[in-house]
Amino acid sequence: MNRDRFMQELRSSLVRLTEAEKDDILRDFQEYFDMGLTEGKTEEEIVAALGSPQQLAKDLQANYHVEQAQAHTSTGNVFRAIWAVIGLGFLNLILVLGPFIAIAAAILALWIAAFSFIIQLAGPVIQLIVGADDFYLFHLFASITIAGIGILLALGMYFVTIYTLRWFVRYLAFNIRIVKGES
Amino acid sequence: MNSQFKKGVLELCVLVLLEKQDLYGYELIKRITEKIEISEGSIYPILRRILKQGLCTSYLQESTEGPSRKYYQLTAEGKAHLHELKAEYRAFTYGVNALMEEEKEVE
Structure with a gap:
């Protein structure tokens, strides 16, 4: 592989980065090639020493x-970050995907619980409106209490979710610092 | 050496080299790869990361021969971080060495 080919592959593997970011990255590698050539190395030697452009792109x-994801902790950003870190290598896959699925499942379960607590209020309310024969006020009040608990749980879960996402992004940052991809 | 091993300490290597003087990418990578076997490209992601974290800054300097060079300079924050990393690393290698010595004596 020669210099142009390397630069092309690196650029095309860098999807989703801003153009300014890409240009800056490529500038660094152009400098690297120029320096190597002035030292009398060939383009092929430099490419071989640099390693695979795809792996470099993954890392970047x-x-x-x-x-x-650290700057704006939105669900979309966190998912993109998780996906990118998983792509680094097999060990990252295990260290990231396993805990993520476990935590996400627990959070999802609690959200579902909160929503079902709230939604069950519809039952007695409908009975009240249609004037069903087996309507008891006790049911309505018990149901309102449970819905209240559901709302509190949902509120709590909102904060739990945000903090968990932030914490997980920190874990991802730790992961790319410590765990090596393939190169 | 297992490449899994190296990544965590490459950041330390970069910071150590920048402590005394500003270096440009090529020189920095050359100094590291003289001693440690890694693919040369893998230093760039580390450099970008420590730049973003504010551990160092970069500036371009024209050179008489060849292209302009991007120099990296350690910030005060970077120096503080380096001192922490150094202490952690020393404690860690001391522990590993002590264990290896102990086991040698047993044999």
Whole structure:
């Protein structure tokens, strides 16, 4: 592989980064090639020493997505960051995906519980409206109490979810710092 | 050495080299790869990361021969971080070495 090919592959593997970011990354590698050539190395030697452009792109993108997720912790950003870190290598897959699925499942279960607590209020209310024969006020009040608990649980879960996402992004950052991809 | 091993300490290597003087990418990578076997490209993601974290800054300098060079300079924050990393690393290697010595004596 020669210099142009390397630069092309690196650029095309860097999806989702801003153009300015891409240009800056490529500038660094151009400098690297220029320096190597003035030292009398061939383009092929330099390419071989640099390693695979795809793996480099993965590493750079994982950095970028984790930074984005740290700056704006939205679900979309966190998912992109998780996806990018998983792509780094097999060990990252295990260390990231396993805990993520476990935590996400627990959070989802609690959200579902909160919503079902709230939604069950519809039953007695409908009975009240249609004037069903087996309507008891006790049911209505018990149901209102449970819905109240549901609302509190949902509120609590809102904060739990936000803090868990932030914490997980920190874990991702730790992951790309410590755990090596393939190169 | 297992590449899994190296990544965590490459950041330390970069910071150590920048402590005394500002270096440009090529020089920095050359200094590291003289001693440690890694693919040369993998230093760039580390450099970008420590730049973003504010551990160092960069500036361009024209050179008489060849292209302009991007120099990296450690910030005060970077120096503080380096001192922490150094202490942690020393404690860690001391522990590993002590264990290896102990086991040698047993044999």
